Amino acid sequence: MKPDVSTWIAQRGYRFAGMALYPFLRPALLYRVRKGKEDRARLNERLGHAAVARPDGPLVWIHAASVGETLAVAPLIEMVRGYGISILLTTGTVTSARLAAERFGDRVIHQYVPVDTTPSVRNFLDHWRPDLAVNVETEVWPVTIAELNRRRVAHIIVNGRISDRSFDRWMMRRGLARSLFSRFACILTQTDLDAERFSDLGALNVGVSGNIKVDREAPPADPREVGLLQESIGSRPVWAAISTFEGEEQAAAEVHLSLKARFNRPLTIIVPRHPNRAEAIALQLQEQGLKVARRSCGDPLEPDTDILLGDTMGDMGLYLRLTRIAFVGRSLTARGGQNPLEPAMLGAAVLTGRNVDNFREAYRQLRQRGAVRTVDSVEALRQSVELLMRDAKARETMVSAGFEAVREMRGALARTMKGLERYLAPLILEARFCAKSKSVKQPSHHSSDVLKRVPEAQASKIAR
Structure with a gap:
């Protein structure tokens, strides 16, 4: 469905504004550094540039805006990792980055989420090439949504919710909301009311899974x-x-x-x-x-x-x-x-x-x-x-x-995993195939040692 003229103008205006402001992003980010809201050593990540190589095999990109969302999604991250799938976790705050490092260590790749401009998002997606994108709760970034859609990467919201204020704002821009929310492959919400609101805003595949924050363990203490x-x-x-x-x-x-x-x-x-x-x-x-x-x-x-x-x-x-x-x-x-x-x-x-x-x-x-x-x-x-x-x-x-x-109230995590099943299934198969390929190739790393342990004539046959 093509967007109406006002929606098309709004989307184009947003993109062009981002392109025009892109050269000034670094000074703006440096200003935020002085206020303690950015990490100076990792500013390039906000522009979509990664200092870490993409791992082989399937990769799921999970975005958790801040500390609360990061804690909430931790059990889901561990479950997906259990299938041998690599996780790229992005967050937007210094405190959530620190928490991710403490909570996951090197088991998960953490990056700061790129600013929602076309150059930043394209840099990010060109490097990481995610097979699936998952947003925790509701952060709607028009350029990111459009770029994932253009690359045919399924984009999902889990633990979705919409506050009264946000819903009222979106309803005032219903055409824009429909053009954005209709591009999500699936939205799993916390409550029936949230599901109804997402549907009203144009989402096509909506289900209720409950609040995954209930399923995580109580916060620890020494x-x-x-x-x-x-x-x-x-x-x-x-x-x-x-x-x-x-x-x-x-x-x-x-x-x-x-x-x-x-x-x-x-x-x-x-x-x-x-x-x-x-x-x-x-x-x-x-x-x-x-x-x-x-x-x-x-x-x-x-x-x-x-x-x-x-x-x-x-x-x-x-x-x-x-x-x-x-x-x-x-x-x-x-x-x-x-x-x-x-x-x-x-x-x-x-x-x-x-x-x-x-x-x-x-x-x-x-x-x-x-x-x-x-x-x-x-x-x-x-x-x-x-x-x-x-x-x-x-x-x-x-x-x-x-x-x-x-x-x-518990059980939301199991329902969320059930909702993700059809999107994760091909990635699980790919992860298993990659693991088998690695195990088959492993002996070749020692082929020279094997040749040294057999008679010279046999070694020449093997080599041939």
Whole structure:
């Protein structure tokens, strides 16, 4: 189906703008380096230039925008690797690149995703020649979609979701949406509502697989570090505000100041969504007379410490193992919500604000079980934290309900792999063929040694 005139103009305009701006990409990226948002040593990857050779055999390109998507897709990556298929993982942030290195090592090739301009994307695809492209959740890049389509590479979305705001924006450009989403070979969504929305936007092959974030293991933590912190905390009442955005740290501080009048030496753990804000947050808290221990600075957790500021990456499992009460941010003073499944997995009663559109289905299922309490103000948050600190039975009922809800939600990974089956099947066969070819060729590497061990006359026959 040919796009309408306005859609054609929009797509052409986007491409030409990218071509015109391409010469200025490096200065723009260098500016981002100064803000800590790019890796100077790997800027060429953002322009599509690789410093790593493509491996032989089939290769699946998986794109996970940031940390959350990288963690979510990790089990799927391991399953696909188990078939002997090479994985190229791209991400867009410095923190997700660091996480990929820690999580996968050299088992997976990591590259920064190329900027969505024709030269960058073509450089990238010319080098890597992926046999299948998989996007985690929903990042829609028009040039990348068009180039994969032109090369007849199947392009799939897994764990797909569309927020209310994104859906409304796409519906205002329905022709453009249809021209883009119709090019995906398959879209596997988290919920029925997401599937309906993708279909409304023009996707042709849509299925519901569930949220693969539920199927991954709970975030890990070093038992020794957990033990040391628990020993420092002792019997102090503890609660946590995690994945917080601007304004929510102040809300946590107000709750803490109120709790100090009611409990003996309460401890509040604050884990900002963006650790680079930690210095400003610490200063803000200290100005209110609160004693702050920053994890990144190795500050000791002392008996009179008010706030443990969790400003390190990859330690969510550590912080959540220290508490049985967790407020999940981006829901009170910011919009969209953050993932409530990790605290539920690790035995915390979950509190949240009302703005959880991005995780609506996860919260719905937790709420059905009674595993989450919704608050609409700082005072409501204080009341909920105080109730759960005082009432162990109410707290443990929520914790048990969270475990049960997570158990019922599992199975998305198996359904996702089932949805990918028809696209992976030929690659699995190719991987097996390549493995057999290598094993057959292996003796030839030692043919000269074999010739040395046989009589000269026989060796000449073999050589002939």
